[in-house]
Amino acid sequence: MKILFIAPYVPSRIRVRPFQIIKELAKSHEIHIVALDESDGTSTIGIEEIRDVAASVDIIPHSKPKGLLQALLSVPLPLPMSAAYCWSQQMQRTIARVTSERSFDIVHVEHLRAAHFAPFGIGVPVIFDAVDCLTSLFRQMARSKRNLLARSILALEAAKLAYYEPRVLQCFDWVVATSDSEQAALLSLKPGIHVTTVPNGVDTAYFAPMGTTKTPRRIIFTGKMSYQPNAQAALWFAQNVFPRVRARWQDAEFVIAGSNPPDSIKALAGIPGITVTGYVEDLRPQLDMAAVAVTPMQTAVGIQNKVLEAMAMALPVVASSLATRAIGHGAPGIIEANTPDEVATAIDQLFANPQRSIELGKQGREFVERQFSWNAAVERLEAIYNELLAKKH
Structure with missing residues (x-):
């Protein structure tokens, strides 16, 4: 037609x-x-x-x-x-x-x-x-x-x-x-x-593990940063969660990858351990180097593509209940966490147990291959x- x-x-x-x-x-x-x-x-x-x-x-x-x-x-x-x-x-x-x-x-x-x-x-x-x-x-x-x-x-x-x-x-x-x-x-x-x-x-042929050497304690958030809910989520994590993670893991990194970050997000690059990339032509290498993806959405509707893409890259995902609502609560490969303490604890457990991270990432990829x-x-x-x-x- x-x-x-x-x-x-x-x-x-x-x-x-x-x-x-x-x-x-x-x-x-x-x-x-x-x-x-x-x-x-x-x-x-x-x-x-x-x-x-x-x-x-x-x-x-x-x-x-x-x-x-x-x-x-x-x-x-x-x-x-x-x-x-x-x-x-x-x-x-x-x-x-x-x-x-x-x-x-x-x-x-x-x-x-x-x-x-x-x-x-x-x-x-x-x-x-x-x-x-x-x-x-x-x-x-x-x-x-x-x-x-x-x-x-x-x-x-x-x-x-x-x-x-x-x-x-x-x-x-x-x-x-x-x-x-x-x-x-x-x-x-x-x-x-x-x-x-x-x-x-999610295009699981395009978003697939690339074999890049992992940075063991790198956390990543992706999304178009001119979209207010994305900027809000990245700012919330940087202010409320990352200091707790950094206190336990001094080499922890938080990468915010996405186009058109507002000034409030650009300013975060001055905090030790935080990188704001701005526009990235290909997100896959950034995702492939990370140890965990976070999606701490405070405002959200619909399906979060960033979650599906991270799962397809075999990354474990720590996400708010708003971010997982359309995908399904309890979906394999996702740890649901909402408060700063819950999110920091989930990341701490993944950093402390790399094998569990690998298993969660594998489960997440298999899930999106079947369902999305x-x-x-x-x-x-x-x-x-x-x-x-x-x-x-």
Whole structure:
């Protein structure tokens, strides 16, 4: 079938969900992509892999200053700032041109920020990959902020999303989410809509142990650091847990690997034992050198790709219950810990028993190989496409 894939960011190894979904779909279908790009070029890593498999790719440049101005102007309006940020007339014109030049069987729209680009009037089923429930995410973020201004801005955005998100959901023929908890959250906003869980997977051929010599007491946290929940988690660990670990293990290291770290994260590099890498083109060597991965999320929705990737690299993972909720509590290879004492104790036990670390890492990799393949995820998506097409005919 011919599929038009619309996204508010470039599908790449940074934006792994659309990247992997497109790669899998392209094995059997003709994929045409229209996506915004407001990055400095770092978000396009792997885009050539997408160009190689897609029938056409239109990347629309979108400047950050323009996006921020649009978000600011939307403050008194019902439109969420995150959606206003991504508005682009050029994107809209490109979608109009593409849909006038070609006929499609399915339109697939990724994320709430691209929902306003959906071409509903062309007589084709339109599916919406919500990914996560943004109303739920922003409510969590607002509650977690101590700064009054930041909390007020996030609470305002949460209120806007609570109005906007259910109205978006009802427009689409089908909605997809990354986990059962996100499915439930979306249904609570708009009961009666069709919502199906299509979980994230992990590319276990790409993310696999590389045989790098381990740094025995290196702890790693990975993620796009401009994403506030990631920065919050890294800061929480550095301030509340790492000093306890360092007091017991003086050679302990904490590596924060991810693009666009804010100043609060960059400042951590001044603390002995902490390294802030910034953008890393290939995370695998960083993961392969580490002894343990941590994911102490204080705010989280959906599946944490960073957990799946660390498990695929055969790393033991110490994660908060929020980070493991969508993967499954008690999953092999993960130690669930929430308080600073619990996290520090879990790491201490792994450092003291390297053989247990190896065994947990092996169990985690075997688990994701069985349970989190992208092929299985895309088969669920294809079943939705086929059901929508059957209804149409």
